[in-house]
Amino acid sequence: MVKxxxxxxxxxxxxxxxxxxxxxxxxxxxxxxxxxxxxxxxxDYKHFYSKLKDRLNYWKAxxxxxxxxxxxxxxxxxxxxxxxxxxxLVLGAGPCGLRTAIELALLGTQVAVLDKRVSFSRNNxxxxxxxxIRDLLNLGAKKFYGRFCSGSIHHISIRQLQLIxxxxxxxxxxxxxxxxTFEGLLEPSGSTGWRAQVSPGSHRAAAFEFDVFISAxxxxxxxxGFKIKELRGKLAIGITANFxxxxxxxxxxxxxxxxxxxxxxxxxxxxxxxxIGVDLENIVYYKDDTHYFVMTAKxxxxxxxxxxxxxxxxxxQLLAPANxxxxxxxxxxxxxxxFSTDHMLPDLEFARDHAGRPDVAMFDFTCMHRxxxxxxxxxxxxxxxxxALVGDSLVEPFWPLGxxxxxxxxxAFDTAWMVRNWGKGGLPLELLxxxxxxxxxLSQTTPENISKNYASxxxxxxTRYPNISMSSIKPTQVKHTxxxxxxxxxxxxxxxxxxxxxxxxxxxxxxxxxxxxxxxESWRSGMALCALIHNFRPELINLSSLDExxxxxxxxxxxxxxxxxxxxxxxxxxxxxxxxxxxxxxxMVVYLTQIRNALTEKDTPAGNEGLFLEACITLKSIxxxxxxxxxxxxVGGSELCYFCNKHLYVLERGSAEGKFFHRSCFNCxxxxxxxxxxxxxxxxxxxKPGIHGHTDKILFSRKLLTWVCVKCVQEADFEISExxxxxxxxxxxxxxxxxxxxxxxxxxAQTIQRRLDEIEVTxxxxxxxxxxxERALRGEAGMTSHPxxxxxxxx
Numbered sequence: 205m206v207k208x209x210x211x212x213x214x215x216x217x218x219x220x221x222x223x224x225x226x227x228x229x230x231x232x233x234x235x236x237x238x239x240x241x242x243x244x245x246x247x248d249y250k251h252f253y254s255k256l257k258d259r260l261n262y263w264k265a266x267x268x269x270x271x272x273x274x275x276x277x278x279x280x281x282x283x284x285x286x287x288x289x290x291x292x293l294v295l296g297a298g299p300c301g302l303r304t305a306i307e308l309a310l311l312g313t314q315v316a317v318l319d320k321r322v323s324f325s326r327n328n329x330x331x332x333x334x335x336x337i338r339d340l341l342n343l344g345a346k347k348f349y350g351r352f353c354s355g356s357i358h359h360i361s362i363r364q365l366q367l368i369x370x371x372x373x374x375x376x377x378x379x380x381x382x383x384x385t386f387e388g389l390l391e392p393s394g395s396t397g398w399r400a401q402v403s404p405g406s407h408r409a410a411a412f413e414f415d416v417f418i419s420a421x422x423x424x425x426x427x428x429g430f431k432i433k434e435l436r437g438k439l440a441i442g443i444t445a446n447f448x449x450x451x452x453x454x455x456x457x458x459x460x461x462x463x464x465x466x467x468x469x470x471x472x473x474x475x476x477x478x479x480i481g482v483d484l485e486n487i488v489y490y491k492d493d494t495h496y497f498v499m500t501a502k503x504x505x506x507x508x509x510x511x512x513x514x515x516x517x518x519x520x521q522l523l524a525p526a527n528x529x530x531x532x533x534x535x536x537x538x539x540x541x542x543f544s545t546d547h548m549l550p551d552l553e554f555a556r557d558h559a560g561r562p563d564v565a566m567f568d569f570t571c572m573h574r575x576x577x578x579x580x581x582x583x584x585x586x587x588x589x590x591x592a593l594v595g596d597s598l599v600e601p602f603w604p605l606g607x608x609x610x611x612x613x614x615x616a617f618d619t620a621w622m623v624r625n626w627g628k629g630g631l632p633l634e635l636l637x638x639x640x641x642x643x644x645x646l647s648q649t650t651p652e653n654i655s656k657n658y659a660s661x662x663x664x665x666x667t668r669y670p671n672i673s674m675s676s677i678k679p680t681q682v683k684h685t686x687x688x689x690x691x692x693x694x695x696x697x698x699x700x701x702x703x704x705x706x707x708x709x710x711x712x713x714x715x716x717x718x719x720x721x722x723x724x725e726s727w728r729s730g731m732a733l734c735a736l737i738h739n740f741r742p743e744l745i746n747l748s749s750l751d752e753x754x755x756x757x758x759x760x761x762x763x764x765x766x767x768x769x770x771x772x773x774x775x776x777x778x779x780x781x782x783x784x785x786x787x788x789x790x791x792m793v794v795y796l797t798q799i800r801n802a803l804t805e806k807d808t809p810a811g812n813e814g815l816f817l818e819a820c821i822t823l824k825s826i827x828x829x830x831x832x833x834x835x836x837x838x839v840g841g842s843e844l845c846y847f848c849n850k851h852l853y854v855l856e857r858g859s860a861e862g863k864f865f866h867r868s869c870f871n872c873x874x875x876x877x878x879x880x881x882x883x884x885x886x887x888x889x890x891x892k893p894g895i896h897g898h899t900d901k902i903l904f905s906r907k908l909l910t911w912v913c914v915k916c917v918q919e920a921d922f923e924i925s926e927x928x929x930x931x932x933x934x935x936x937x938x939x940x941x942x943x944x945x946x947x948x949x950x951x952x953a954q955t956i957q958r959r960l961d962e963i964e965v966t967x968x969x970x971x972x973x974x975x976x977x978e979r980a981l982r983g984e985a986g987m988t989s990h991p992x993x994x995x996x997x998x999x
Contacts, residue, residue, distance in 0.1 A: 228322065297382065302366065306378070307617065333610040416590045436571050437571075441501050441502075514527055614654075618663075730757075733799075850866075
């Protein structure tokens with residue numbers, strides 16, 4: 205009666221379909237339908253499993269719930285609270301990636317798995333160690349795959365193992381996204397944390413933020429920061445072949461081959477060679493979903509049988525697809541399989557791979573790859589990311605030893621233990637040191653030297669490794685695996701300064717009396733600056749007329765040209781290049797950075813604002829990595845503002861007509877508006893050259909110099925000289941070009957004036973940050989930064 209009721213219960217039927225599904229797509233579809241019917245939301249990962257269990261009161265499911273509940277009740281998971289605030293992205297839905305995801309879900313982590321494949325199609329068979337059999341049985345493997353480990357040799361196809369683990373992962377609330385390609389990690393930005401760049405970009409996985417990233421994507425993808433060792437051995441060419449298993453009585457009677465090596469059965473291999481010309485080092489045969497054969501073939505016989513067309517010393521060239529005869533390879537594998545089973549497998553027919561081709565492949569495992577470290581931590585903008593490797597990303601297995609999935613699961617458990625401690629607030633260096641201590645043991649593990657008490661296995665390494673030392677690696681030994689923001693910035697800073705020096709050297713090479721060795725004293729004579737200008741704009745300067753000993757003239761020429769042609773404020777007066785004891789390196793680096801941008805037309809945001817941003821970046825670079833030592837108070841008179849006579853820092857410095865001042869002090873005398881480069885007219889006092897007559901609208905001060913905005917000059921009723929008219933026209937043209945540039949660069953519909961006002965605010969913010977950095981760099985933390993800090997308005 206119960207079974208009849210079950211058969212008509214839609215939820216029971218859906219559960220049965222989910223359990224029996226034999227493809228990835230079918231599994232996912234049946235699971236979605238089951239969730240919809242039961243009205244449970246998989247995205248509610250914290251409560252999903254408990255709701256699913258409560259709403260699916262089905263006798264066939266109860267045994268599965270009991271197994272999962274028993275695992276989840278282990279103290280390591282703290283009732284799913286150990287990592288309840290953590291989010292993890294797992295790259296790769298292979299066995300190791302899914303096994304890791306299951307453990308993290310039990311810890312309470314929100315887990316998403318990405319895989320570019322849409323199907324599970326790998327027929328190859330994995331050998332299982334005793335502990336992995338127990339582990340999978342405890343997860344309900346028999347419930348999903350009734351033939352699990354029912355043969356004389358314990359093994360399972362990769363495809364079937366993936367299906368088992370996928371079903372368990374889905375039940376625990378893990379999101380599994382197939383058909384999604386991982387393109388790389390996206391660093392935090394604003395309030396957004398670490399994310400993944402994926403394809404298609406519109407996929408919901410693109411919005412998933414996480415603090416743990418597990419790479420189980422295989423040897424082809426290893427995140428930045430990890431170094432890979434190459435272990436090269438004697439040439440070893442492997443061949444795998446899968447044949448259709450029709451499950452007939454005759455096929456069932458054929459004995460499996462757990463692994464025969466030439467040194468242990470020379471008679472068999474000699475017969476194989478002499479009778480059919482197939483020369484092998486070893487061979488394995490497993491009977492699973494397919495008849496699976498894997499063997500190591502000698503190069504000589506492959507050449508003789510025409511499998512390899514031409515011999516090459518380079519293994520990549522030797523086994524390149526163009527150098528392999530696929531039909532001959534199929535015949536070679538067929539003959540080896542037929543002979544090794546004593547011709548007892550009738551009508552051998554190749555199974556098909558994901559592309560519908562005969563499932564036979566030849567590969568090279570002469571070179572094995574292994575990561576130097578298993579984990580690291582990255583920090584950007586105050587947000588930390590724990591990154592770990594599992595599976596082939598961590599270490600490629602040597603298939604004849606059958607270590608792949610066994611060591612893969614051990615690494616998955618060790619990684620889950622690290623994530624557990626991460627979620628509990630463990631110190632990064634201590635977590636990484638402990639993880640690397642475990643990793644040292646991985647390559648030494650065998651079925652004989654790990655704990656035999658499989659029932660006590662948990663993610664705690666001490667339950668699996670006898671006589672373990674979880675502190676064999678010290679925190680000081682793994683400092684290089686903590687890639688914090690400061691280290692990242694210092695490395696970039698070093699490159700930035702090296703690049704600037706290299707650029708200067710490249711573009712002044714070959715000029716007479718110019719030898720750029722550094723970013724400070726090499727520029728004293730002014731010849732290097734003039735050489736830079738000449739290299740890019742030879743029409744602006746006549747180098748043959750310069751005297752290397754006339755330092756003031758050379759520097760004044762370079763400073764004036766840079767200011768007139770590119771709007772770059774001089775770092776100091778030309779005369780000070782002689783009088784100062786040492787060139788102020790900080791000022792010089794910022795100045796040269798702006799020159800490089802201008803001469804190479806480097807794209808920077810909105811003209812002067814872009815130069816300002818670049819200057820701030822350069823200043824911070826020097827602050828974080830003082831490659832160029834900075835001397836204090838060596839800039840002379842240019843350290844005082846012309847208007848307010850207060851301290852003047854590099855990043856708030858403006859210049860006009862040979863005077864240096866705070867940008868905030870550079871205002872129109874008539875209306876008080878802030879003046880910009882290219883947007884003002886310079887007027888002498890009454891009776892001085894530059895203005896004739898007088899005006900009611902402009903009241904001239906008794907100072908020697910007066911600056912007025914273009915608008916006020918246009919409104920004034922007075923006569924100016926022809927030269928001043930030309931200057932004014934040039935200023936108006938520059939201002940118009942600047943405004944046009946604003947539109948082109950920002951593509952916004954706001955009025956130009958509004959954008960210029962926004963830039964002015966940005967300037968002030970940048971000035972404050974830049975000055976704070978410079979003060980700290982110069983050891984002047986106690987000083988007032990600039991006039992704006994004192995509510996300074998107009999000088």
